Amino acid sequence: MNFRHAKTFLLGALAASFLAALVASRINPYWLYIFYDIGISIVMAVSLNLINGYTGQFSLGHAGFMAVGAYTSAVITNQFGELNFFAANGIFAVALYAGGLAAALAGLLVGIPTLRLRGDYLAIVTLGFGEIIRVILQNMDKVGAARGLSVNHGWTNLFWTFGLAAVTIYVVASLVNSTYGRGFIAVHDDEVAAEAMGINTTKYKVTAFVIGAFFAGIAGGLYAHSKQFLTPGGFGFMQSITFVVMVILGGMGNTVGVILAAILLTLLPEGLRMLSGIEHLPGFTAERPLGWIGDTRMIIYSLLLIVLMLTRPQGLFSFRRKRN
Amino acid sequence: MSALLQLDKATIRFGGLTAVSELDLQIGPSELVGLIGPNGAGKTTAFNLITGVYQPTAGEIIFDGQSTVGRNPYQITKRGIARTFQNIRLFPSLNVFDNVRAVFHLHLRGDVRHALWRGMGYHAEEKAIADRALELLEIFQLGKFRDEPAKSLSYGDQRRLEIVRALAAKPKLLLLDEPAAGMNATEKVELTRLIRFIKDKFQISILLVEHDMKLVMEICERIAVLDYGIKIAEGKPDEVRANPKVIAAYLGE
Numbered sequence: 001m002n003f004r005h006a007k008t009f010l011l012g013a014l015a016a017s018f019l020a021a022l023v024a025s026r027i028n029p030y031w032l033y034i035f036y037d038i039g040i041s042i043v044m045a046v047s048l049n050l051i052n053g054y055t056g057q058f059s060l061g062h063a064g065f066m067a068v069g070a071y072t073s074a075v076i077t078n079q080f081g082e083l084n085f086f087a088a089n090g091i092f093a094v095a096l097y098a099g100g101l102a103a104a105l106a107g108l109l110v111g112i113p114t115l116r117l118r119g120d121y122l123a124i125v126t127l128g129f130g131e132i133i134r135v136i137l138q139n140m141d142k143v144g145a146a147r148g149l150s151v152n153h154g155w156t157n158l159f160w161t162f163g164l165a166a167v168t169i170y171v172v173a174s175l176v177n178s179t180y181g182r183g184f185i186a187v188h189d190d191e192v193a194a195e196a197m198g199i200n201t202t203k204y205k206v207t208a209f210v211i212g213a214f215f216a217g218i219a220g221g222l223y224a225h226s227k228q229f230l231t232p233g234g235f236g237f238m239q240s241i242t243f244v245v246m247v248i249l250g251g252m253g254n255t256v257g258v259i260l261a262a263i264l265l266t267l268l269p270e271g272l273r274m275l276s277g278i279e280h281l282p283g284f285t286a287e288r289p290l291g292w293i294g295d296t297r298m299i300i301y302s303l304l305l306i307v308l309m310l311t312r313p314q315g316l317f318s319f320r321r322k323r324n
Numbered sequence: 325m326s327a328l329l330q331l332d333k334a335t336i337r338f339g340g341l342t343a344v345s346e347l348d349l350q351i352g353p354s355e356l357v358g359l360i361g362p363n364g365a366g367k368t369t370a371f372n373l374i375t376g377v378y379q380p381t382a383g384e385i386i387f388d389g390q391s392t393v394g395r396n397p398y399q400i401t402k403r404g405i406a407r408t409f410q411n412i413r414l415f416p417s418l419n420v421f422d423n424v425r426a427v428f429h430l431h432l433r434g435d436v437r438h439a440l441w442r443g444m445g446y447h448a449e450e451k452a453i454a455d456r457a458l459e460l461l462e463i464f465q466l467g468k469f470r471d472e473p474a475k476s477l478s479y480g481d482q483r484r485l486e487i488v489r490a491l492a493a494k495p496k497l498l499l500l501d502e503p504a505a506g507m508n509a510t511e512k513v514e515l516t517r518l519i520r521f522i523k524d525k526f527q528i529s530i531l532l533v534e535h536d537m538k539l540v541m542e543i544c545e546r547i548a549v550l551d552y553g554i555k556i557a558e559g560k561p562d563e564v565r566a567n568p569k570v571i572a573a574y575l576g577e
Contacts, residue, residue, distance in 0.1 A: 006442055171440060178439035178446075179453050182426035186415050193413035196375060198401035198430040198493055207436065253417070 006174050013166030021159035032158075036226040038266045039161030040219045043168045045246035045262040046255060047215035050172045052244065053253035055208040056188030057115065058123040062216050062243050064130035067235035068106045069099030069217025070224040071143055074151045077225065092155040096164070096221040103217025104210045106133075111209035115202060130240055137232035148231035156226035164222065168215045173255050175211075184208055188253070249308060251315020260317050268304070272297035327386075328353050328529050329405075329497055334373055334383035343369040345553045346383065351497065356523055356530045358544035358561075360537065362573055366553040367533045368410065371501055374531075375407050376400040388496060402430055406495035408486045410502045414474040420485060421470040424457040427492040457492065463525070464488050464518075480511045484518065491522070497529045498522070504536045512536065516543055537574075541565060549573065 024032060048062045073095040080091055114125045143149045175181035183204050186194040195201050224230055246265050250258030308316055327350040334347045344366045351357050361367050372378045374385060376397040385392045392400050415423050432438070438446050461467045464484050469477060477485060483503060490498055500519070504512050516539055523530055534540045540547060541561040549557040549564060551573040557564050564570055 174442060175436070175439055179425055179429045179432060179450060180436060180439040182418065182422055183429055185418055185422075186426045189415035189417050190413050192377075193409065193415065195397045196377075196401060196407050196409075196413075197427045197489065198398045198406075199426075200396070200398045 006170060006177075010166055010170040013169075014163050017159045017162035017166065020162065021157045024158050033226065034266070034270055035158060036156055036161050036222070038263050039158075039165045040222050040226070041243075041246065041262040041266045042165040042259050043161075043215055043219035043222070044243045045250065045258045046165070046168045046172050047212045047219070048243050049247045049250070049253065049255060049258045050175070050184070051208050051212040052247050053251075053258065054172075054176050054188060055184045055205060056252075057205055057208065058119060059126040059209070059212070060123050060237070060240050060244065061110070061126035061128075061130035061133075062212070063235040063237070063239035064126075064133040065103040065106060065213040065216035066220035066223065066239070067133050067137060067232070068213075069096075069103040069220030070230055070235070071099075071137060071149065071220075072102040072217070073099035073221030074149055074224040074230060075143065077153050077155070078151065080153070088153065088155055092153070092160070092225065096160070096218050099221035099224075100214045100217040103220065104214035106217075107210045107213025108206065111206045111213075115205040115209060127237060127240070130235070130237060134232045134236055137235075143230075146232065148229055151224050151228040151230065153225060154228050156222050161222055161226075164218055168218075169255060169259065171211065171215070176253075176255075185253070245305060249305075249316050251317055254315060254317065257315050257317030261315075264316075269297060269301055272300055326389075327351060328355075328388060329374065329531075330384075330386040331370075331374070332384040332386065334370075334380045334385055336369060336373060336378055337381045343553050344373060344550075347550075347553075347555055349548055349555070349558075351529050351531055353496075354523065354527050354529055356519070356532065356543060356545050358540040358547040359531060359533045359550065360535075360540055360547060361550035364552075365550040365573075367550055368501060369553075370550065371407070371499055371531075371533055374400075374499065375405060401493055401495075404494070404496035405499065406490035406493040406497075407499040408483075408490050408501055408503060410505060412479075412482050412486055414482060414486060414489070416473070416475045419471050419473055420461065420466060420477065421454075421457060423474050423485060424460060424489055424492050425453055427489055428453045428457065430493055460488050460492055479506060480514065483507075483515070487518070487522070491526065495528060497531065500530060500532045500534075502534055503532070504534060504539050512539055515539070519543055 027035075044062060044066065048059065051057050051059045076095040076098055077091060083091065110126065110129045114122060117125060137143060138146045176184055183194065183199045186197065186199055187201050187204050191201050242265070246261045247258055249265065250261030329349075329351040331347050331349040334344060335342065336344050347370060359367050359370060369378065373380055374392075376392060376395050376399070380393060387400070387403060387405060390403070392403070415426060418426060433449065458467060458470065461470060464487070466481065466485055466488060469481065474482065474485060487500070487503070503519070504515055507515060519530065519532070520543060522528070532540065532544060544561060546559065547561055547564045548555055549567070549570050556569045556573060557567045
């Protein structure tokens with residue numbers, strides 16, 4: 001894949017998200033919040049793809065890093081009252097960055113001892129890490145413990161979500177399309193050969209982990225200031241699985257595919273929910289002919305995933321030849 | 325003449341088994357040395373000792389004036405030892421070109437920030453790397469496959485690509501682990517020519533571990549013979565061939 005116009009793409013995307021934010025007031029709020037969810041999912045899935053897809057490490061703790069970023073940024077912004085436009089966005093930027101750094105630090109702490117493990121073992125350790133974060137948050141009275149934490153400011157907007165999604169895509173894509181970053185793919189392909197070719201495999205794995213965690217932390221900050229309410233349960237194991245599914249469905253190590261999968265899998269449950277709302281069509285006022293879709297939408301969602309995995313194990317959006 | 329690589333009583337034990345015992349071996353600059361021996365003699369283990377995959381239980385390994393004991397394989401590669409594998413280990417999801425380019429990060433001046441900022445220096449460096457990688461591929465007639473996935477090449481071409489990849493690390497010493505394994509007679513003739521060519525063109529030392537006696541006898545300047553982890557003979561091909569110990573090791577007494 002060629003990546004010559006990386007900076008042009010980044011600037012264009014930033015400008016586009018800025019313009020989108022200007023017209024956001026005309027968008028139906030229901031859709032607006034779905035757009036936020038899509039942007040956040042893209043940040044999560046693309047950053048997880050660096051770890052799971054390109055570098056070939058199986059992390060199941062991405063929601064844990066998201067939680068670290070979400071709580072860190074929320075605690076910071078909750079210190080402030082009402083602010084004018086510039087102060088608010090300035091503080092928000094700082095809070096998002098701090099959330100990312102806190103998550104990156106967590107990534108470093110988890111990564112250094114565990115990245116010597118491979119495959120299933122690493123998956124179990126990262127899963128355990130995610131659960132530890134959840135349990136710690138559940139017992140921290142300062143952040144509301146199990147009652148949850150209200151976030152005072154709803155500062156997330158289209159500029160921040162899609163601007164940061166663009167930054168994430170830029171960072172991951174420029175990394176893996178550089179001589180430095182080809183090391184990630186080399187580690188994924190064959191650790192022994194990579195080591196023999198002078199690649200410090202441990203350092204590469206930790207780097208991928210820390211960068212991935214950083215963006216998960218930023219996505220957490222966006223999530224916190226969009227939902228404005230955080231509960232530890234929202235960052236559980238199932239949440240991590242959702243992002244892993246996006247990566248697998250998009251095709252491991254295929255950024256464009258993973259972005260499409262993140263969009264699709266965020267829209268799918270909502271779409272199924274809408275289908276079931278057709279009871280208000282004329283002539284159907286009494287019964288809900290499609291109501292069963294709404295009632296069973298998570299079952300349909302799961303069945304669709306099973307069918308997709310059986311028919312396209314190389315990823316829904318991967319058109320390259322099957323590897324190996 | 326000071327040796328480029330010097331093994332001084334290098335020993336490795338796995339539990340009760342001594343896989344390589346007090347191995348002394350010297351390789352000089354631009355020398356082509358063969359390491360042979362029957363199955364299970366410890367050839368690949370000796371290889372893994374030199375490249376840092378295993379650490380010696382006792383003894384010393386000196387490369388280019390410095391000890392390599394306690395170093396990781398990637399650090400040893402940086403110092404100038406590159407290898408190929410008995411069972412070819414290319415990077416299957418990268419294409420031919422990127423397999424070679426991936427190795428150039430060894431000589432990169434920049435790091436992550438460099439790759440992210442993508443300034444002038446970055447582009448100049450990437451261009452230089454691409455040119456050098458292509459040049460290497462062209463030397464070995466692999467340029468036409470540059471965009472093919474590494475896995476789609478023929479067996480002989482994959483072998484050659486693995487050697488090109490090792491050369492991209494700019495080694496002073498190239499280790500070839502059974503390069504003729506699985507090759508037919510024509511490919512072996514081709515390989516013999518290739519190894520000679522590498523030695524002349526790049527002026528590097530080569531250590532060759534090989535089963536195929538004919539090939540080793542034909543191209544090596546000096547041969548060391550291992551049996552049960554012990555060096556039983558060393559010398560010019562003709563001397564080794566005539567050595568009764570070697571004949572006994574290969575044919576049985």
